Amino acid sequence: MRVFLIHVRDPQFYALPATRRAANGNIRVMGFPPIGIMSLSAVLKRAGHECVMFDQANPETPNAVIVDAIRRQKPELVGLSFLSTTSYPYAKLLARQIRAVDPHTRLAFGGVFATLNAALIKLQCPEVDFVCRGDGEQLILDLLDGLDDPCGVAGLTWAKDGQPVQNPNRMLDRNLDQWPFPDRDSLPLDFVESMPLDVPAVLSVERFTTMQTSRGCPWPCVFCDIPIFNEGKWRSRSPQHVVDEFKHLQQLGYGAVYFVDDHFLLQPKRIEAICTGINEAGVTIQWGCEGRVDSTAQHLFPAMAKAHCRTVMFGVESGSQKVLDRLKKEQTLAEVEGAVTKAKQAGIEIVHGFFVVGNPDETVDDMRATFDFAARLRLDTFAFNRLCVYRGTPLWQEYLQRGLVNDADDWYKYFKCSEIDPTCLPGEVINAERTAGFRRLFRYKLRHYPFQTLRLLRRFMRYMKWRDVAYLIIKPFLGKQSGPTRNETLSRAVEHGALKDAAAALTQVSHEDLERVLQESRIERLRLQREAEHGQPA
Ligand code: B12
Numbered sequence: 268m269r270v271f272l273i274h275v276r277d278p279q280f281y282a283l284p285a286t287r288r289a290a291n292g293n294i295r296v297m298g299f300p301p302i303g304i305m306s307l308s309a310v311l312k313r314a315g316h317e318c319v320m321f322d323q324a325n326p327e328t329p330n331a332v333i334v335d336a337i338r339r340q341k342p343e344l345v346g347l348s349f350l351s352t353t354s355y356p357y358a359k360l361l362a363r364q365i366r367a368v369d370p371h372t373r374l375a376f377g378g379v380f381a382t383l384n385a386a387l388i389k390l391q392c393p394e395v396d397f398v399c400r401g402d403g404e405q406l407i408l409d410l411l412d413g414l415d416d417p418c419g420v421a422g423l424t425w426a427k428d429g430q431p432v433q434n435p436n437r438m439l440d441r442n443l444d445q446w447p448f449p450d451r452d453s454l455p456l457d458f459v460e461s462m463p464l465d466v467p468a469v470l471s472v473e474r475f476t477t478m479q480t481s482r483g484c485p486w487p488c489v490f491c492d493i494p495i496f497n498e499g500k501w502r503s504r505s506p507q508h509v510v511d512e513f514k515h516l517q518q519l520g521y522g523a524v525y526f527v528d529d530h531f532l533l534q535p536k537r538i539e540a541i542c543t544g545i546n547e548a549g550v551t552i553q554w555g556c557e558g559r560v561d562s563t564a565q566h567l568f569p570a571m572a573k574a575h576c577r578t579v580m581f582g583v584e585s586g587s588q589k590v591l592d593r594l595k596k597e598q599t600l601a602e603v604e605g606a607v608t609k610a611k612q613a614g615i616e617i618v619h620g621f622f623v624v625g626n627p628d629e630t631v632d633d634m635r636a637t638f639d640f641a642a643r644l645r646l647d648t649f650a651f652n653r654l655c656v657y658r659g660t661p662l663w664q665e666y667l668q669r670g671l672v673n674d675a676d677d678w679y680k681y682f683k684c685s686e687i688d689p690t691c692l693p694g695e696v697i698n699a700e701r702t703a704g705f706r707r708l709f710r711y712k713l714r715h716y717p718f719q720t721l722r723l724l725r726r727f728m729r730y731m732k733w734r735d736v737a738y739l740i741i742k743p744f745l746g747k748q749s750g751p752t753r754n755e756t757l758s759r760a761v762e763h764g765a766l767k768d769a770a771a772a773l774t775q776v777s778h779e780d781l782e783r784v785l786q787e788s789r790i791e792r793l794r795l796q797r798e799a800e801h802g803q804p805a
């Protein structure tokens with residue numbers, strides 16, 4: 268069968284850095300490749316289907332071109348893939364454009380946001396036939412087999428006689444090695460390695476791609492929906508499978524890879540085996556990953572550096588223990604300091620800290636402590652985002668109970684916490700403190716870590732225009748000082764579908780569901796700990 272897969276983007280998160288194309292003729296995009304649809308494309312092709320991918324980052328295939336191709340080629344299924352609440356408005360827009368020209372093509376949505384809000388989406392966006400929940404590899408194959416009668420397709424939400432039907436969940440499959448490597452050849456785009464930020468921050472001009480070596484994270488952070496998306500589990504590919512993909516990428520000429528794993532730094536034996544495998548295979552690709560600061564794999568930072576790990580990113584979140592505890596981060600300031608120091612001592616070139624400000628119960632003193640803490644840490648780069656609340660997280664659940672959000676009306680909106688939670692500082696205060704904090708932080712870094720700071724600036728200046736480097740530096744001081752951002756406003760400017768209350772009831776993440784996931788997470792962590800102590804990697 269013929270399938271079209273489209274990666275829907277939030278335009279803030281990519282840029283076209285060059286007017287000239289890459290040597291192979293491809294357009295260059297600064298951002299992450301669409302690994303979700305690339306994974307599905309490889310699975311479909313192996314099963315004998317035809318698959319055409321589109322990425323909204325490609326200026327040569329704007330929506331009009333995609334819609335026209337669908338009208339002419341009439342694929343049996345069109346899958347729209349998007350990551351988050353912020354890209355849902357763009358997905359809906361495209362779905363409607365497609366439906367307007369082709370009343371028959373079957374349309375499917377997938378991704379994290381779609382998974383967590385499936386029935387609500389089905390009702391608000393009736394032009395979409397199927398909303399696919401969870402892992403897509405087996406699901407899309409099953410869907411093609413059951414296009415006309417999808418009642419047996421696990422993980423699917425669809426409608427019968429105008430009513431949403433939620434087929435049972437798909438069993439989480441731990442065998443990730445069964446799937447082929449993502450199809451990185453079929454999109455005419457070359458990706459430029461940059462930091463995962465909403466401003467251009469080019470790290471190298473090596474041929475760049477992403478890889479996923481594990482899925483999920485069994486921790487209870489209140490603002491994160493990864494645990495519920497993965498039912499509290501962590502699943503991984505075998506070291507050999509990961510090393511084989513590295514070898515394959517090296518042959519294709521890739522020079523840089525970023526792992527989109529939620530927590531790569533679990534299972535020391537697995538990490539050690541991957542590093543050994545990379546060295547033994549003579550792979551020279553530079554790579555980066557994210558993980559928790561309480562990882563028990565920190566003694567492996569030197570081995571990772573030796574295996575060309577250039578970037579490690581930690582979710583530091585706050586410099587106030589009180590705030591960390593409120594966010595249920597289950598980490599201490601001492602652990603943060605220890606992890607960052609060890610990573611730098613091991614020779615990891617770029618150590619990044621993700622921070623959040625505007626948290627519930629956070630005071631001005633807590634915010635100041637955060638910036639001062641960030642200044643003291645040996646971090647190379649950092650990002651300070653305002654905390655937002657997404658449906659599916661424990662924080663959303665808490666806000667429901669406190670009457671701050673309402674599932675029926677607010678499920679597709681995203682809010683900065685400070686806009687709806689009276690225990691947060693007001694937006695103006697947060698922004699003013701953030702600006703002042705940045706100023707102190709930059710001054711401290713230049714005074715105490717001048718070489719580290721200049722080395723990093725030199726790296727950026729090697730690949731970026733002066734203007735863009737200047738923007739990167741002054742961005743934190745710019746912007747509207749209060750109120751919702753353009754994206755927040757867009758996410759709220761959505762009409763309501765009929766039957767929304769019924770749908771909200773249907774997809775409600777009940778307190779029991781959430782408790783079950785948190786319980787599963789605890790069990791999963793014990794399993795991983797036991798495995799690390801006694802047995803083979805998962
Ligand atoms: C990499 C990443 C990014 C990259 C984007 C990369 C890209 N190509 O666009 C960057 C750094 C730019 C980014 C930005 C943001 N991100 Co982000 N990101 C991720 C991360 C870590 C990995 C995504 C990924 O590549 N997964 C690997 C692929 C293989 O999985 P997948 O895309 O989910 O696809 C699988 C299934 O979902 C399914 N599937 C997907 N599509 C389809 C379609 C069909 C038809 C079918 C059948 C199946 C299917 O099949 C695939 C294979 O199993 C996720 C966490 C996560 N684990 O998902 C967060 C995550 C998606 N991001 C999140 C957020 C909040 C954001 C931001 C809004 C952050 C911010 N405040 O600005 C922005 C918005 C960006 C946007 N919407 O474009 C949240 C989303 C929460 C929510 N409910 O909205 C997540 C879940 C992290 C978190 N817990 O907070 N992100």
Ligand code: SF4
Binds near residue numbers: 494559
């Ligand atoms: S550590 Fe917390 S924030 Fe990070 S992926 Fe795990 S649950 Fe989400």
